[in-house]
Amino acid sequence: MKNVDDLIESAAELAGQGLSKGEIADELNVSRETASWLVERGDATTDLSSQSTQQSAENGGPQDIHVDWSAIGRDSKRMRSIAEAMADLLAKHGEDVDLTVGIEKAGGPIATLIASELETDLSTYTPAKHQWEEGDIEELGGTFSRNFAGIRNRECYVVDDTITSGTTMRETITAIRAEGGEPLACVVLADKQGVEEVEGVPVYSLLQVISVGKDE
Numbered sequence: 001m002k003n004v005d006d007l008i009e010s011a012a013e014l015a016g017q018g019l020s021k022g023e024i025a026d027e028l029n030v031s032r033e034t035a036s037w038l039v040e041r042g043d044a045t046t047d048l049s050s051q052s053t054q055q056s057a058e059n060g061g062p063q064d065i066h067v068d069w070s071a072i073g074r075d076s077k078r079m080r081s082i083a084e085a086m087a088d089l090l091a092k093h094g095e096d097v098d099l100t101v102g103i104e105k106a107g108g109p110i111a112t113l114i115a116s117e118l119e120t121d122l123s124t125y126t127p128a129k130h131q132w133e134e135g136d137i138e139e140l141g142g143t144f145s146r147n148f149a150g151i152r153n154r155e156c157y158v159v160d161d162t163i164t165s166g167t168t169m170r171e172t173i174t175a176i177r178a179e180g181g182e183p184l185a186c187v188v189l190a191d192k193q194g195v196e197e198v199e200g201v202p203v204y205s206l207l208q209v210i211s212v213g214k215d216e
Contacts, residue, residue, distance in 0.1 A: 007028060007030075007038055007066060008038050008041045008042045009042070010027075010028060010038075011024055011028065011035060011038035011039050011041075011042055012038075012039065012042030012043070014027055014028075015039050015042065021035045021036050021039060022035070022127075022128075022129030023105075023129075024038070024039065025129060025164075026105055026106065026129065027105075028066060029066060029067045029068070029069075029106075029161065029162045029164070029190075030064050030065075030066055030164065031062070031064050031164045031165055032129060033062055033064075034062045034064040037062050063211070064164070064192075065192050065209050065211055067162050067189075067190045067192065067209060069161065069189060069190070072189075073106070073109075079109065079110070079113060080113055082110070082189065082206070083110055083113030083114045083116075083117060084113075084117055085206055086110065086114055086159070086187045086188075086189065086204075086206060087113075087114045087117040087118050087187075089187050089204040089206070090114070090118065090157050090185055090187055090204065091118070093157075093184050093185050096155065097118070097120060097155045097156060097157060097184055098120050098121055098154065098155070099120050099121045099122075099123060099149055099151070099154045099155070099156035099157070099181070100114050100115040100118065100120045100121070100122055100123070100156060100157045100159060101122075101123045101124065101125055101151070101156050101157065101158050101159065101172070101176060101181075101183070102122065102123070102124045102125070102159045102160075103124075103125050103127060103158065103159065103160040103168060103169070103172055104124050104125065104126045104127070104145075106160070106161040106162075107124075107159050107160035107161055108124050110159050110160075110161060110189070111124070111159035114157070114159055114187070118157075120156075120157070121148075121149035122148050122149055123144060123145070123148045123149045123150070123151060123156070124144070124145045124148050125142055125143070125144050125145075125172050125175060125176075126142055126143050126144075126145070127142040127168045127171055127172060128141055128142045128171060129167075129168060142171060142172070142175055144175070144179065150179075151176055151179035151180060151181035152179055152180035152181060153180055153181070154181050154182070155181070155182045155183075155184050156176065156181055156182070156183055156184065157183070157184065157185055157186070157187065158172055158173065158176070158183050158185070158186040158187075158201070159186070159187055159188070160172075160186070160188050161188060161189045161190070162188055162189060162190045162191070162192060163188050163190075163191045163192060163193055163195050163203065163205070164192050164193070165193065166193055166195050166198055169186055169188075169195075169198045169203070170198050170199055173186075173198060173199045173201055174199065183201050184201070185201060185202050185203075185204065186198065186201055186202070186203045186204070187203070187204045187205070188203065188204075188205045188206075189205070189206055189207065190205060190206070190207040190208075190209055191203065191205035191207070191208045191209065192209045194208055194210060
């Protein structure tokens, strides 16, 4: 994607397909608040010119960073290479960990490749944000897929594509512990917050994306 106009258009398209604002946030690698803003901009600027839309976005947009890693995601060889690098970040924790948990949607495919590299079982977690439209997300709950490995009494790694605010990673760690598991480390492709740990669990990233500047 080249600019905010593209994000607004994509958000409107995804909303038209029936995705929740939480799912749109996941697809576009932005915060839930940014996803909500993009959808609202799409609704409000349907009849405006591209220039007007861009000016509106620049004048009133939220503070966020969009990470487009589709050049990796569209190619299985690139995905495997990235997964090998992410697995290498986790390898320092030893060979006793036998479970990798992927946060759906984008974290699932990456976790599958990491699990293969580290020779662990695989589990997946669907966070509450996939149901989120507006209001308090705490009222919603995430789920582990029963089609994959169980969590109880197992040490595990947690995998996602990006960290935006840390909320989803925190939710996942809490859910794993509630199921009787113990997360030893997390790994992401890109970290937009400079997070070193969540709930006492170390977080590793291949890339840290840092916004330089100050709010007006």
